[in-house]
Amino acid sequence: MSFFFFISRSDVCVILTPLKPFKSVSVARKMNNRAGSILWNLRQFSSLVPRGRTVRLYPLGFCKPKIVHSNWNPRNRSSNFDNGMQSSIRYLFLDALLFKSGGDGFQRKGINTVTGLTVDRLLCRRRLSFNSEHFVVSDDGLKKNHHEASNEASLTKRTKPTPINYGKLTQECNSLSDVLDIFSKAPTFPSSNYFSAMWTIAKRLSEDQKRFEKQLMFNHPAFSQLCEQSMREAKIMRYDNLLFSLHAMVKLGIPQNTLLVQTLLRVVQERINECDEKRLSVLSTVLEAMEPCKNVDVLRAGLRMLVDQQVWKIDHVFTLQTVMKCIGKDAPIGLKRKLEMKALKELDRFSVLNSQHMFVVLAAMSHRSVVLLNECSKIVTGNIHGCPFKILINILQSCRDLQYINIDLFKGIADYVATTFDIWKLKKVLFLLILFENFGFRPVGLMDLFMKKVAEEPGFLNVKSLVSVLNVYSSLNHFHKCWTHEFLEVMASAVTGSLHHISSENLLSAVCSFCLMNHFPLASINQLLQKDIIDELLTSGDVERNVHKLHVLAACLKLDAPCHKDVDLALPQLPSTPLHPPAKVAAVLSSLLGEGCFSKSVRLPHNYYIDFEIRMDANRSQVLPFSDVDVVTSATDIQRVAVLCVPRSAYCLDSTHPRGFLAVKMRHLKVMGFHVILVNSWEMEKLEMKDAVTVLKTKIYSPEALSTADINLQSTC
Template structure:
């Protein structure tokens, strides 16, 4: 019997069919580059084209960005590249949807430009087939859209995904799928959908792994949905499993807390304690990044900040200008003094900044001087450089930064005049007057004062002082703070030696470090300067006042104003 001749085309097809069953790991093992994958495609062009791009992504996953860029150039120049793209577009409507989703994801991850015809065609096909999505497809599509820039086809797909999530939310089995979709549907999703997602997540809380809890912070931030229940429960699990949490995840959690305006003392303390106890395993830049994130949350962890000071003292030579400014910003904002080594720390930071002074931007120079002022440190050569006429003019004419610069210059001026320093006291920076219309009366506290004192003449409101300082209420008292004396606007700039000027400052919660009564830098400096102007300063926490009814608020303010040793009962006012 004659042996039947198999046509070459048919033989190739059979080989390809056999090859189609080869484990993808073997395909990857045979390919060391994306060009190798295209060479494989040239040999077996009838194998499902999607497999090739998926394989390219798997090959490229461990490459550096520079290597990927080089590989892409070789890819575009390969003679089989256009043929593969055409074949993918032809098969897009018939391949399994999962395969199509992974192909689109692979294209984006290996860096094929989003505006190419190939990517846009696949986006449109996915739109047409979106109702075929199962949970895996939803997850892959969410990750893909999250990595893409906005365009009409992406917006249309995102809108379709939101509708699909709204429909399928209760059938989802995996927490990571839910979290991936939260990141994708985004901040513009309808509130009703955000609420559904929150309820779904709360129902699945007992299934949360430590990783799920960590990722939930970023997912909620991407969704811009502040669910206190979810955040509190996830915080508990993060605290319990904090050891071993990688740096990038700690930063993700803290940045998400900032974005969501969520503060949790146990969570922040656990993260700071963990970094403190494992301090030697962290790079200086990593600790600085964590401290910077804490500063944005107003959280001051004394042990970690003190430990970091020691690292700065040991490694100051390695600091660049940006890092020095970050350090000064953090320590001045949180008004942190290390009582044993604060002067040494400030001198070391000053020395580290000196090499950058010849080329430093004027605004950065002003920031550095301003931060030093808050920290009560006055390096003369920095002031000399800042107070040059051309530097001041440059700062005040900058459209974008002039308002911020003017505020900082006013504070520097006040420091030169009021602090215990002989530096350039005769030097003044000419600045325009600041309108008192910028300040607003605290009507709530004013009403409480009226109820307490029963006499409008016993206090002044909205008092404008030298150096552009502002006091909510001023009182005049005896030195023992047992009696009040009448005051008029004419008395603002006059006082008798035996009369105590009392400044009531109505301060918001944001003026203090989180969960403490420790004033932050700007408030701390204002209190110093008011004392230098002859005031006894009393802080009235506005958020505490709001919790009280009138009788409680009157008692609260009475205890604040009058000295505990001489608190009169009943109150008798001098006339």
């Protein structure tokens, strides 16, 4: 069996049809003799037919012709051919030209716009064979049909609706329903333009407007039609349009377990090998916006494999960071380190925005790269002015999640906010102070400004803000020589005004913070000490934390507040913790004082204990020995010295300023008759025995050391 096979040089028209076998050799010879004239006609035809656009074959075998079909019916596609061409005609492309023999030259049926397809190579390497009975073309016929085709194409161009693109939709529409109205009038390909336009419009709306518009969108009669069209187009849509469409659907609130979203997810999985660098970035953004499910997890696993193969080919830092942020905290450590190495390699190309964003990226993938964080911290600190407040918050939150501490970075942020203090809202500054408190960092200048502002303008404080402000200042043990008393009075008045709607736990936190700062507002304390509130705190919520705060409150009322000394709270005992004083400090004291001149692991009332106790004369010039029976004495000629071995976390960051609970313990030990000596455990471990003895001897016998410890209490203004 032979085939009729025609290919034009510039505008490809392919028609395959089986021909009747030649009945004799003479007929075949006759056909070969006419090949020259047929080829000449082909060249003439190629010069007359207008050249069309180039259509490439896409990986799934779909092409994208922009053709408007009128009445063309694929079931009747061979009805206009002669009898010799009516059997088994196969169309390789929908917009192939249809040829018919006769005086009219050639005829187009059902195609309003003539568009040729250009392919790079022949689809079949067969010899060309022609049947002169069924293909006769004259120059006049070609010219005539070309003129008619041009007129029809011009008419169609005037009547054909203009495709609506994404940009036009976002400019002309003010609501999601407007986009759906346009779609219902004249649906166009691709449907991703409509979803992307709706999401862009939704981003311009307020939360209430967005909620209302989404409800109208779901109830719109064209919405289901748009969803159906999107599912039909999924496999022929461009991959980036498919990703944009899926991202917009998720952001618009279309449930993730719907057939629409799951269908697009499956198609994205099937076509993931089409990802280039740009599409990797878009796919990462899509996955970041989606909740975990089986299809999302499979797609994320595929993305990780793809990133592992293409990581060294990524050229743009933004794409690299987007991919890093998406791969997830449970990604293989090998992939995380490979991405870290790629980021370090591109460090010279980091912009200020890239450096700011890297903190969030590393926190999202739960990878603590100290080298990368240090370098980005330098860039952020050097370009801190003009940095948006939201980015500062994101950087500190990421540092907290990564347990990364950089003093220069924290000081740079605090100094910048203090310098521009008047342009920020107090609630934003409070959020910043809360993050600093998580690190134990005490920005003195910024906290002084905030304290003064609160004392002058307390109107912004609600219950949540009150509790947060009190917690920050009590935890960091911050006082100001002029504003502390006024600040505490304003805060106490605000808490008193909120007693009718404040929760029991918030009231306990506020009162406990006041007590740590040695301030005792009567109204708040009396409200807290009511039996029903105490019972609620001991039976609901975080009971263990509540019991601990109530013990601190009871100790402060007994030791610091004369008017509340008679208060007796029936509280459950705190769990007994084993006491293990540092062996290095015990050895130093033994070498310096001797075995019988100090006691270790001493328990005191109000759940306090001290690592070592030393008894000295009134002038603090001589250490007195004492036996185990006579550990506690009230003789006036004996000074009791408490040696506290303090971890680094008991101080504010990068300072020797004691934090709240250490400060109140020192204050209460002083009330109980002790002089307090603080020994830094981490420093003692680094010292040789000889140097450690010298340090402890200075602390024990020097009056300046004792007075310094008392000054650090800052108990009152």
